[in-house]
Amino acid sequence: MIRFGIIGTNWITEKFIDAASKIEDFQLAAVYSRTKEKAKEFAEKFGASTTFTNLEEMAGSDEIDAVYIASPNSFHSLQAILFLQNKKHVICEKPICSNQKELSAMIQAAEENQVLLMEAVKSTFMPGFKAVQDHLHKIGDVRRYFASYCQYSSRYDAYKEGTILNAFDPKFSNGSLMDIGIYCIYPLVALFGKPQEIKASGLLLDSGIDGQGSILLKYEDKDAVIMYSKISDSFLPSEIQGEKGSMIIDRISAPEKAEIRYRSGEVETLVNETIENSMYYEAKEFIELIQNGEVESRVNTFANSMIVMEIMDEVRKQVGVVFPADQQ
Incomplete structure (x- = not known):
């Protein structure tokens, strides 16, 4: 126990x-x-x-x-x-x-x-992500990773009315990158490791945190495109594109279903049983x-967490998000 x-x-x-x-x-x-x-x-x-x-x-x-x-x-x-x-x-x-x-x-x-x-x-412990890992070889050489997680925050309305709750307060090391952008970045690192280059842009709110952002990450043989937001919604799935086909992932933050669409037109559905409470x-x-x-x-390793944090530090630097914790 x-x-x-x-x-x-x-x-x-x-x-x-x-x-x-x-x-x-x-x-x-x-x-x-x-x-x-x-x-x-x-x-x-x-x-x-x-x-x-x-x-x-x-x-x-x-x-x-x-x-x-x-x-x-x-x-x-x-x-x-x-x-x-x-x-x-x-x-x-x-x-x-x-x-x-x-x-x-x-x-x-x-x-x-x-x-x-x-x-x-x-997400990286869920059966859906394991299915992605196990079947990724089927799409051939991977050329692009695309992940989107945009979810209008229930606290944004209060922010627009002048009440800054924790989710939009830089003193708590918050913002859209930290809150939901990480869900796009962590699977990328778990699958492909550390990128060679990072280019980021974002929308800074008056409080000093990012309301939304986009990241382009370059690897030797592929690139990655990431979109995240706390001030708008998106209903797009995420996708990993390979030379033999593309893998479509329903929700990058909590993958339950994925399918491979081959260049031949064939579609293979990957479904793993998922417990309702994904935590x-x-x-x-x-x-x-x-x-x-x-x-x-061995899944969420120190190395993976460190690479993800390194990416987020660089993204914040390029976007202009500074936390009090950065000064300590």
Whole structure:
């Protein structure tokens, strides 16, 4: 049984708990919140026995083995390092932190303390993505990767009315790239590694974060085109184009179905059974890694997370998005 602590009492945390609860060896043991009332309310709702309002006490507690961090992005690094230094395993919501410097410190803490650190990008653990990997060879030499994730934010209306919520506040290391652009970038890196060149453009909002953006990435034998937005919707699927055919992916953020359209006109549908709560797969991976004594995922590796962060740092530099975390 792996006893979990939770940081962040929001909808994504609730979804993670729901997914992880389907795994026999998951136990929710403790909840952290800044207020006793919120911690108690959340703990009672999900059956946790212990609450904390002090992170140092929680990190030093013998009542947890691991922690799921779903606080604002700007808090991820310091919180993760605190728990890693206390020999607790850490699964941290995407993006894992604000920049490369923070990620380097997190990886160092994990390696020094021989505990597991994993970025919670769910898509790369899903059966749909595994199907993409397993059948990619069928489309021949890959020449282009196209990914689109554009979703009008429910918080954008408040922003336009003058209320800047966390999603549009640079002090929390937020914005469309960090929030949803990463879902386009991570699969690219998992499939093809580090690009040689990056060209980016985006729309800066008055708050200093990006409302939307586009990225062109060049590899030796292929290119990649990425579009993301929190201020408009898109209903386009994503696509990997090869010389023998193209692979169409329904949703790059949570791939459930893909099909290959061959140049001959033949269509091959790739369907893998997917559990309704797609966060199940990342939770299962994390728990199994702990049980097997592993200190790094072989899917969401440190190298992949670092390449993704390097890409996002460069994109932000070109677009002009600067976080307070970059100055520290």
